[in-house]
Amino acid sequence: MPTKATPPAREPAREIARRAPVSIKAPTAIVSTSPLVAGSVLSIASLTLDDVSAILALASKLEKEDPLKRADRLAKRRIALLFYEASTRTRTSFELAAKGLGADTTLVSSLSSSIEKGETLKDTGLTLRALGAEAIILRHPSSGSASLLERETGLPVLNAGDGMHEHPSQALLDLRTILAHLRSSAQTVAADTLAGVTVTIVGDILHSRVARSNMLLLPRLGAKVILCGPPALLPELAITAGPGISIERDFAKALAQSTVVMMLRIQAERLAGLQLDLEEYKANYQLTETLLAKHAPEALVMHPGPIVRGLELTGEVADGPKSLILEQVHHGVAIRMALVLRALTGGRP
């Protein structure tokens, strides 16, 4: 049997790891989060509140639009989905969104492409461009990979999750979900839109690109963000990620202040070297019906998925009346239609 000298999917990770340190802080000095190409979304931080408002409004417009008319918008335009990590929600919703606008899509995944043979992210991106891709939607295990791909290809890139860095479309769909419940008619956002709202993010903050993108977005709209978890998954340094963020390690105290509780999965795939006693974790941080009823009976429960029933939350909470988990998934399609249309129209749909 021939042996592989280098696991190919790790090659771009090494390439970027030289420049991107593991840190709870956004690696802004190392990896550019400002798009070079109009329509790219690499980071939630580079979207202004006007951009966010425009995306929310466009999502609602496209969602209501006649499907035949909608399918004319990007008829026969070519979009590549480049996925180096597993995904159900993000991949499917981006694909449905692009197809709903009439675009042709192709999926390239690390397990069934020449990435397995050692092709780099740069060469895969250039190959997709030569095949006619006009935009690339990228999920990759390395922080900064979306920025690198954009720079090397010159194509608009939508970051569908890059390592421990960001997941901007998730933050946008989370915002749409929150607004649908707390400010039902809001299509525009401003610095006070979420004034008085407290969002508690619980669990594996250190490894969570979803937490980072939400931490960078929600306080800009006036929300208070509380981070809750054990030191191994939530270093004190996390509060320096931005303004409006605090840490409360006592789950009951955090719940008592919460308008929204955002539970996170323990990311087993990113825990190498960390000692974490899962039974102790569950005892301190698992969201149960009893805890919810006692400390936050009115709180909305969110989770980006995939959920692990019986670990970060119980099945009863996931299926319970306060759970918005499937609504989040639903909002993903409209938000991603807006992002895809924006990407293929130079940011001005």
Ligand code: CP
């Ligand atoms: N929330 C999220 O990114 O889910 P997937 O990994 O299934 O895409």
